[in-house]
Amino acid sequence: MGFWTWRLGILRAPFLWWQRVVNGFEFLRTELGSRVVVFRCTHYEPTTKRCDSYESRPLLCRDYPLEHTFDAMPQLFDECSLRMVDKRAAVLLRSLEAQGLPPERLAELKRKLFLVEAEDAAPSNAP
Ligand code: SF4
Structure with a gap:
């Protein structure tokens, strides 16, 4: 979460509303120190391990993990099956x-x- 969205409730509340209503992400918790917000996605189907809205999934999902390829030390979630490998x-x-x-x-x-x-x-x- 961005710095100001994290700090200001007036920004955080609409951010969380958007995630719930538009993206289908249910707020679970925040992780202090890292400005990480943990959601549960209502589109994830645990039995098939698939997204029930893959064609219309949020931009956040489309960008992951591409956005991390620009990080000096890319870190993916341990649960993620993707791995970063430099092409060289x-x-x-x-x-x-x-x-x-x-x-x-x-x-x-x-x-x-x-x-x-x-x-x-x-x-x-x-x-
Ligand atoms: S890809 Fe689909 S199941 Fe995965 S987080 Fe995005 S909306 Fe949820």
Whole structure:
């Protein structure tokens, strides 16, 4: 949530109303410190694990997680099945592995540079 919407009830109330009435997001809680608002989506169908309004889903849903690709350290929710992988990750991974780093250091760098996901995504016969 934006700073002013978070701070001012006069902005927050219509924001929450819009999310409930227009987007179908039921307010659950806020997470102090991060300005995160947690909603439950009424369009999510748990039995099929699908969106019942996928063609008309909110812009927020259409943008996720694209908007995070511009973050220096993109963070997705743990529950999200998507993973961030730099399109040049395979080259960086090969370069790192060629450095002869101690295994713990190599593992740490792979994790911090989101290369573990690249390793998982790479075809097994990748050059
Ligand atoms: S994609 Fe559909 S189910 Fe998922 S949050 Fe958006 S509206 Fe809800």
